[in-house]
Amino acid sequence: MNKIKNLADLKKLQSEVQSKIKLREKGDSPEQLVQIKVSMATCGIASGAKETMNFLIEELDHQGIDAVVTQTGCMGYCYAEPTIELTIPGQLPVVYGFVSKHKAQEIIEKHIKLNELVDGIIPVAYSTIDNK
């Protein structure tokens, strides 16, 4: 490691390493961030959920959008894998099916950035203990 020569160098290093722990800071205020849950059970992974998730993480990071991307279990829409659940702060969660990389890109561009719904939403056809 080269020595840090001046304040500008320190600031530069700071912004480089900040991304390493940014995820932990996000954990402090998840309700104010865009949250995406990627369904990653056997069916999801087999249909490419892993690629979708990696794409989402990289693309959101690339575009500088603060979001929390986590994986979750099977949502039951095995016919429509990969599925993701997207929650914009203050809005109800929306589930998308058949989310390929291409679809993911569209969701980021339209839904996350412009707040326009995109085709492919799976309507809520069940009740949970929370909303019953």
Add this chain to the structure above:
Amino acid sequence: MAEYNMHILVCGGTGCKASQSELIKSNFKNRLNEFGLSDEIQVVLTGCFGFCEKGPIVKILPDNTFYTQVTPEDVSEIVNEHIIKGRKVERLLYRDPETNELVGDSKGMDFYKKQIRIALRNCGFINPENIEEYIGRDGYAALGTCLSEKTPDEVIEMIKDSGLRGRGGGGFPTGLKWQLTRKSVSDQKYVVCNADEGDPGAFMDRSILEGDPHSVLEAMAICGYCIGADKGLVYIRAEYPLAIERLKIAINQAREYGLLGDDILGTGFNFDVEIRYGAGAFVCGEETALIHSMEGKRGEPTVKPPFPAEKGYNGKPTNVNNVETFANIPVIINKGAEWFASIGTEKSKGTKVFALAGKINNVGLIEVPMGITLREIIYDIGGGIKDGREFKAVQTGGPSGGCLTKSFLDTPIDYDNLVAAGSMMGSGGMIVLDNTDCMVAIAKFYLEFTLDESCGKCTPCRIGNKRLHEILEKITDGNGKVEDLDRLRLLSNVIKDTSLCGLGQTSPNPVLSTLDHFYDEYLAHVTTASCPAGQCKALMHYSIDPDKCTGCTLCFRNCPVGAISGERRAPHYIDQSLCIKCGVCVAKCKFDAVLIG
């Protein structure tokens, strides 16, 4: 560099480490390796989370899941269920003791709701052995700002405006201390960090050094810049091996990155830090004794003045601050004096770290704003008294402090209110007592401690405390008289007035404070030879209620000295001449037939 999708934070504080948290960490790594996930999920050993009661702690981010009492065997379940399938492992989640509901998110825990973490900002968040994580959290930015953009006087002014007071116990204004040392003229000055934490039950400084050592180093360098010193010394007790280890790593990393050493950040400012080990003597927390100990002399205090600010280490001006005080400095510089001064009460600004111990549900480390009430600390954060017993008092300030009773539950806690209540802030140990704790025995316990730790230099402390202890012993043995209570008070006041250093001047405080608040309890010991809390064994008398005893012979069979006799199915009785008052019969009896009086 690879970005991680998920971070697993494993507590690496001394408490959790003792419960195999290192093995938990390596199990996580191995398990993730098996699934080929080691590039996507980072496992980090952090500093203390503070929730030591339920350690080892594992926190998973970004979803903020807080697992308690994790064993190395639980790791595969967490990986299989949570990491792979996204289902939280419910049996390891924290359960709210009142509502009995599972709390999946650490922010939903009462323990954290009322805390403001400034000194502990990075504890349980970063890897203390990695300087880059510290830098990513604004680390060394305060030092950079000070060196490049501020004059020493401006920085001192800022610290003064913030209202920060010494966190080691005395509460001396930190900015003023720095200014005094700055004014002293000398070719060499020193910055000393007092990490000689000696109060029984206190572990704030250790946790900060273990969890965030760089914050202390950065603050010491800032202090060096302000007072004109190029050398810093950390005086730490050798019985803190983990803190020493992490501090050493931190010093080496800071040197490697050019944040300690010569020409820091190209500003021409030189500063380096060395470690000095103490043998763990309580009196060495007193600054003059600490300085003598560092010089290789006997750890004995000397009369002030001269203050260390004029003549300290090697006869040179020295600024001594406590670990927690230093840990606040970088935040004050980064966020501003007004921000810091907006937290707390009129005369005590900011936060204070307390180590909660004793008969409380959530034993651990907390950081709360000044002015919080004892009730909030004990019932909201601490989760109330163990086993639903009744709160009796809380001991603050260690062997130099006193007890706060029920009537102080709603008093806002700050330096001045605690002194007014007959105790003191001290370094921040809080020992909670319930109605089974005898206050005379508590006073005796603290006096035993001072007795051991008195350096013996001055007579009042060396001999006075010995006599005090003898009187207390007499009282707890049931041989005390009412006059003894007056003698206790008189002797205490003499010791307070005539001792050389802070240790002797404050050592009778536990006696005086318990005499003030629990005089009845003392009186019961000397007049009726009984201990209301049922703790002084010599004063207890065990007997069996013949009406309740069924003659099950359980007590007879378990009595270690054969003091119980009786026929089967007939009431038993205890031979007082043989009874050693061990209490086994009480614990064993299923019919509450053993009476204690």
